[in-house]
Amino acid sequence: MIEAQHALVIEAGIDNVWHYVQDINNWASLFPGCRECEIIDDHNSLWLIKVGAGGMVKTVKVLVRVDEWRGPGCVNFSFNLESEPVVGSGSYIATPRSDIETEIGLQLRVEGSGQMAQMWEAMSKPLLPQMARTFAGKLKDEIERLAPAAPEPPARTPVLAALAGWLRNLWWALLGSPTEKLSRAEGELCKMEHNKAVVLKFIEAMSSSDAAVAASCLAADAFTVAKGYGKFAGIRQRETMLATIDSFNQLLPTGLRVEVKSVTAQGNTVVVEFEGNATTSAGKPYHNQYCMVFMLAGGRIKQVNEYFCNVHADEMLWPLVEQAGMNGP
Amino acid sequence: MIRNLPAHWDLEADVIAIGSGGGGLSAAITAQDHGASALVLERSEQVGGVTAFSMGEVWIPGNHLAAAEGIDDSIEDGVRYISNLDMGFGNKRAIINQAIHAPVALKYFEESIGLRMCVVRQLPDYYYPHVEGSTAEGRCLEVLPFPAATLGEWQHKTRVSPHVPYSLTHEDIFSMGGMANMSSWDYTVMGERLANDERCAGPGLAAYFVKGAIDRGIPLHTGVNVEELIADGARIVGVRATRDGSDLFIRANRGVVIAVSSFERNEHYNRTLGLQLDPVSMVMPAITGAHLRLAGEAGAQIARVPDVSMLGFHVPGEEQEEGVPLWRGALPFMGLPHTIVVNRRGKRFANEAFYRSVYFGLEEIDAMTQSYKNFPCWVILDSQAREKYPFGSVMPGQAMPEGVGVQADTLEALAGKTGIDAAGLASTVAGFNSYCEAGTDPDFQRGTYPWGALMCGDPAQQPNPNLGPLRKGPYYAIELHRMAGGGITSTGIVADEHCRAVGWDGRPIEGLYVAGNSAVRLDNGALMQSGITNARGMTHGYLAGRHVAGKPSELLREQLDRLKP
Numbered sequence: 001m002i003e004a005q006h007a008l009v010i011e012a013g014i015d016n017v018w019h020y021v022q023d024i025n026n027w028a029s030l031f032p033g034c035r036e037c038e039i040i041d042d043h044n045s046l047w048l049i050k051v052g053a054g055g056m057v058k059t060v061k062v063l064v065r066v067d068e069w070r071g072p073g074c075v076n077f078s079f080n081l082e083s084e085p086v087v088g089s090g091s092y093i094a095t096p097r098s099d100i101e102t103e104i105g106l107q108l109r110v111e112g113s114g115q116m117a118q119m120w121e122a123m124s125k126p127l128l129p130q131m132a133r134t135f136a137g138k139l140k141d142e143i144e145r146l147a148p149a150a151p152e153p154p155a156r157t158p159v160l161a162a163l164a165g166w167l168r169n170l171w172w173a174l175l176g177s178p179t180e181k182l183s184r185a186e187g188e189l190c191k192m193e194h195n196k197a198v199v200l201k202f203i204e205a206m207s208s209s210d211a212a213v214a215a216s217c218l219a220a221d222a223f224t225v226a227k228g229y230g231k232f233a234g235i236r237q238r239e240t241m242l243a244t245i246d247s248f249n250q251l252l253p254t255g256l257r258v259e260v261k262s263v264t265a266q267g268n269t270v271v272v273e274f275e276g277n278a279t280t281s282a283g284k285p286y287h288n289q290y291c292m293v294f295m296l297a298g299g300r301i302k303q304v305n306e307y308f309c310n311v312h313a314d315e316m317l318w319p320l321v322e323q324a325g326m327n328g329p
Numbered sequence: 330m331i332r333n334l335p336a337h338w339d340l341e342a343d344v345i346a347i348g349s350g351g352g353g354l355s356a357a358i359t360a361q362d363h364g365a366s367a368l369v370l371e372r373s374e375q376v377g378g379v380t381a382f383s384m385g386e387v388w389i390p391g392n393h394l395a396a397a398e399g400i401d402d403s404i405e406d407g408v409r410y411i412s413n414l415d416m417g418f419g420n421k422r423a424i425i426n427q428a429i430h431a432p433v434a435l436k437y438f439e440e441s442i443g444l445r446m447c448v449v450r451q452l453p454d455y456y457y458p459h460v461e462g463s464t465a466e467g468r469c470l471e472v473l474p475f476p477a478a479t480l481g482e483w484q485h486k487t488r489v490s491p492h493v494p495y496s497l498t499h500e501d502i503f504s505m506g507g508m509a510n511m512s513s514w515d516y517t518v519m520g521e522r523l524a525n526d527e528r529c530a531g532p533g534l535a536a537y538f539v540k541g542a543i544d545r546g547i548p549l550h551t552g553v554n555v556e557e558l559i560a561d562g563a564r565i566v567g568v569r570a571t572r573d574g575s576d577l578f579i580r581a582n583r584g585v586v587i588a589v590s591s592f593e594r595n596e597h598y599n600r601t602l603g604l605q606l607d608p609v610s611m612v613m614p615a616i617t618g619a620h621l622r623l624a625g626e627a628g629a630q631i632a633r634v635p636d637v638s639m640l641g642f643h644v645p646g647e648e649q650e651e652g653v654p655l656w657r658g659a660l661p662f663m664g665l666p667h668t669i670v671v672n673r674r675g676k677r678f679a680n681e682a683f684y685r686s687v688y689f690g691l692e693e694i695d696a697m698t699q700s701y702k703n704f705p706c707w708v709i710l711d712s713q714a715r716e717k718y719p720f721g722s723v724m725p726g727q728a729m730p731e732g733v734g735v736q737a738d739t740l741e742a743l744a745g746k747t748g749i750d751a752a753g754l755a756s757t758v759a760g761f762n763s764y765c766e767a768g769t770d771p772d773f774q775r776g777t778y779p780w781g782a783l784m785c786g787d788p789a790q791q792p793n794p795n796l797g798p799l800r801k802g803p804y805y806a807i808e809l810h811r812m813a814g815g816g817i818t819s820t821g822i823v824a825d826e827h828c829r830a831v832g833w834d835g836r837p838i839e840g841l842y843v844a845g846n847s848a849v850r851l852d853n854g855a856l857m858q859s860g861i862t863n864a865r866g867m868t869h870g871y872l873a874g875r876h877v878a879g880k881p882s883e884l885l886r887e888q889l890d891r892l893k894p
C-alpha cells in the first residue's frame with residue numbers, strides 16, 4: 001500500500017471552506033479531464049475520465065464511494081478503477097484554527113491488487129505525495145481567491161460529486177504517470193508565462209518610475225546585482241531598488257522609454273533584452289542597452305542580474321546622481 | 330529546376346532541417362558544428378518524432394562499444410550480413426556507405442553531444458545464427474538513461490512513447506526475465522526513474538539529440554508545417570512553411586535536409602506506394618509523406634524495396650496524445666507460449682516468434698482467387714497466457730477489456746464467434762500442443778531464432794521459450810489489423826553517399842538532402858533489422874550535415890576498394 005498526506009492552512013473560516021468544498025462546480029473546475037459523472041445513488045458515482053499518461057491518453061472509469069461524510073470537518077471515501085486492479089481510499093479533514101483560518105489535511109492510500117500490485121504501487125509512489133500537495137494547494141488558492149460567501153447547508157450530491165472530482169485527479173497520479181506529467185507540463189508553461197508577465201510589469205514600472213507597482217513584483221527579500229566595474233555596479237536590496245525607481249523620473253523626466261527586444265523564460269528564470277531611449281534631466285540623450293536576468297520564486301522577483309553599458313551610464317547619469325545626492329539606479 | 334522565390338524571407342539559416350526526429354536533429358547538430366548555422370522545423374507541437382516513439386535500438390556492426398566489451402565483430406561482417414539478406418534489392422555502394430559511416434557517426438555524437446550508449450548484451454541479430462555475418466550480440470546499442478529535467482522548457486515538449494516501457498533499459502528488462510515476465514519484475518527502479526523523469530529507449534535517444542540541439546542554441550520551431558521547397562532555378566534555397574495558418578518563408582543559404590519520416594498516415598500513398606491496404610498506424614498523425622511532395626517538385630527520384638505490413642490491435646479507450654486511436658504492435662505477443670496466429674481456415678501460417686515470418690506470410694496471395702490467404706488473421710491465446718503475460722497494455726491477470734477480441738470457454742465456441750473454421754482450429758491447436766510437448770515446431774520452427782526467443786518469448790519457458798500449449802479455457806481471439814511499418818517503409822527518395830537527393834537524371838539536386846526514413850532503404854534492400862533505421866537517421870544526419878556545411882566525408886572514396894568483396 002502507498003500512502004501520502006498533505007496538510008496546509010487555508011485563510012478562510014471552516015464554514016467558508018466547506019461552502020466551497022460542498023459545491024460541485026467549484027471542484028469540477030479543479031479537475032480537468034472528466035467527461036462524465038454518473039451519480040448512482042447517495043454514496044456511489046461512476047466517473048469517466050480522460051487522463052494523459054506516458055505519451056498516451058486513456059479513458060478510464062472510476063467507481064467512487066463516499067463511505068462517510070461529516071461536514072464541515074471530515075469526509076471518508078474509497079474508490080476503485082473499473083478495468084485496472086487498483087483500489088484506494090482517503091480522507092479529507094478540516095479543523096478550524098481561528099475564525100479566519102482552517103487547517104485541512106488530505107490523506108490518500110492506494111493499493112494495487114493481483115500479481116501486478118507492485119507495478120501499480122511503484123508507479124503511484126512518487127506521484128501520490130505530489131498529487132496530495134498539488135491538490136491541496138489548488139484548493140487553498142481557489143478558496144482564498146474567492147471572496148468568502150455566506151455558508152449554506154451542505155448538500156449531499158455536490159459533496160459526492162466533488163469528491164469524485166478530486167479522485168479524478170488522484171487517478172492521474174495513480175496511473176503512474178500520465179496526467180501528472182501533462183499537468184506538470186502545463187503548469188510549467190503557465191508558470192513561465194506568469195513569470196514573464198511579472199517581469200515585464202516590473203520593467204514597465206521601472207520605466208515609468210512607479211515604485212508601488214514595482215514593489216508588487218518583488219519578493220520580500222529581493223535584491224539586484226548591477227554587473228561590471230562602473231559607478232553603478234554593486235548589490236542593492238529591495239528598499240534601495242524601490243527608492244531608486246521612485247526617483248528615476250528626476251533623472252529621466254521622459255521615463256526610460258523601454259523597448260523590449262526579447263523575452264526568454266526557462267524554469268524560474270526570465271531573461272529580457274531591452275533598450276532605453278530617454279532624455280536626461282540635463283537634456284542629454286540616454287540610449288542604453290540592457291540585458292537583465294530575473295530569478296523568481298513564488299511568482300515574484302527575487303534577484304536581478306543587470307547588464308548594461310557602464311561607460312554610458314557613468315557618463316550620462318552619474319553626474320546627475322551625484323548632483324542629487326542619490327544612490328544610483 | 331523550379332523557380333519560385335518569395336518577395337521576402339521571414340527567417341534565415343545556412344541549413345534547414347525539416348523534422349525533429351533522429352535524422353533532422355543530427356543533421357542540424359552536425360551542420361552547426363561544422364560551421365553552418367542550422368534551424369529545425371517541426372510540424373507537431375512536440376519534438377522527437379517517431380525516433381522518440383521507438384525502442385531506441387541502434388544497430389551498428391563494428392562499433393567501438395562492442396569492441397571495448399571484447400565482442401568480436403567488424404564492418405565487413407556487417408556488410409556480409411546485409412548482403413546475404415537484401416535479396417538483391419540493396420545497392421552495394423549504399424550498404425557500404427552506411428556500414429562505414431555508422432560507427433563514425435556514433436563516435437561523433439558521443440563526443441559532440443555527449444550521447445551515451447551501451448551494448449545491449451545478449452541481444453542477437455534477427456537472423457543469428459542462421460546467416461553468415463550475423464552476431465550473437467554487440468551490434469544493438471541503447472542509450473543510458475537520460476535525465477530529462479536537463480531539457481528545461483523542452484522537457485515536456487520532447488516526446489515520450491506510448492509504445493515502450495521507457496523508464497527501463499533492455500538490460501533492466503532482460504535481467505528481470507524479459508517482457509514476458511513483467512509480473513515478477515522488481516519495480517523499484519521503474520518507480521525512481523518515473524519520479525526523476527529519466528528516459529531510456531527511444532524517448533531517451535531522442536532526448537539526447539534534443540539536448541544537443543538546444544545546447545548549441547539551434548532554434549527548434551514547433552507547429553511549423555513545411556509545405557513547399559523554394560528554388561532559384563538552379564538550387565534549393567529555402568522553404569515555405571505555414572504556422573498558425575500563415576505562410577512563413579525561410580531561407581536556407583546552404584541547403585535543406587528533409588527528414589520527415591515516411592508516409593504511413595497517408596491512406597493514398599499507403600495503397601499506391603506502400604502496396605498496403607488500409608493499414609492502421611502506430612506513429613503520430615504528422616507522418617504523411619511530406620518528403621514525396623516536397624522533393625517531387627524538385628524532381629527527386631523515388632525508389633522502392635520489398636516491404637511487408639505489420640499487425641496491430643487496439644485497446645478501446647487508448648489514444649495518442651494527438652487524440653487519434655492508439656494502435657499497438659502485435660509483434661512481442663504473438664510468439665509467447667500458449668499463443669498462436671491463425672487464418673480464416675484456423676491454420677497457422679508462420680513462425681509467430683519471428684515477426685518477419687508472420688508478416689511475409691500475410692502477403693501471400695492465392696492466385697486462383699486473387700485473395701489474401703492469411704488475412705484476416707487472429708491471435709489465439711488461452712488462459713495460461715492471460716495469467717502469465719501482458720498483451721499490449723493489458724497486464725497479466727487483468728481481465729481482457731471489453732472490445733479487445735472475443736472470448737469463449739471452448740475453442741469451438743471461439744471459432745463460432747469469430748468465423749474461423751472450427752475443425753481447422755481444433756486440429757491446429759492439437760498439433761501445436763503436441764509440438765509443445767516435444768519442444769520443437771516442425772511446421773514453422775518456432776523458437777529456433779534466438780532473437781525471437783528473447784524478444785518474443787518467455788525465457789523461463791522450457792524446453793522452448795516460444796512454445797506452450799493452449800489447453801486452458803477460456804480462450805481468446807483478437808483479430809489483428811494490417812499495420813504500417815512504424816515509420817519504416819518501402820518507398821522513399823533516392824540519395825547519394827552524402828545524402829543529397831538524386832534526380833531522375835541520376836544527378837544530385839543542389840541544396841537538397843534527405844535523412845532517415847524519408848530516404849529509400851537501398852542500404853537494406855529486402856532486409857529489416859531492428860536498430861537499423863535509428864542508425865540510418867543518425868548516420869544520414871551526420872553525412873548530410875557535413876556535406877551541407879562544405880566538409881563532406883571522404884570515407885567512402887577512401888574505403889570502397891578495401892571493402893569490395
Ligand SMILES: Cc1cc2nc3c(=O)[nH]c(=O)nc-3n(C[C@H](O)[C@H](O)[C@H](O)COP(=O)(O)OP(=O)(O)OC[C@H]3O[C@@H](n4cnc5c(N)ncnc54)[C@H](O)[C@@H]3O)c2cc1C
Nearest residue numbers: 348350352372378379380383384386555815845846860863
Ligand atoms: C513502436 C516503435 C518502435 C520502434 N523501434 C525501433 C528501434 O528500436 N530501432 C530502430 O532503429 N527503429 C525503431 N523504430 C523505427 C524508428 O523509430 C524510425 O524509423 C526512426 O525514428 C525514423 O527517424 P526519422 O528521423 O526518419 O523520422 P522521425 O523521427 O519520425 O521524425 C520525423 C519528424 O518530421 C516531422 N514532420 C513530418 N512532416 C513534416 C513537415 N511537413 N514539416 C515539418 N515537420 C514534419 C514529424 O512530425 C516528425 O517529428 C520503431 C518505430 C516504432 C513506431
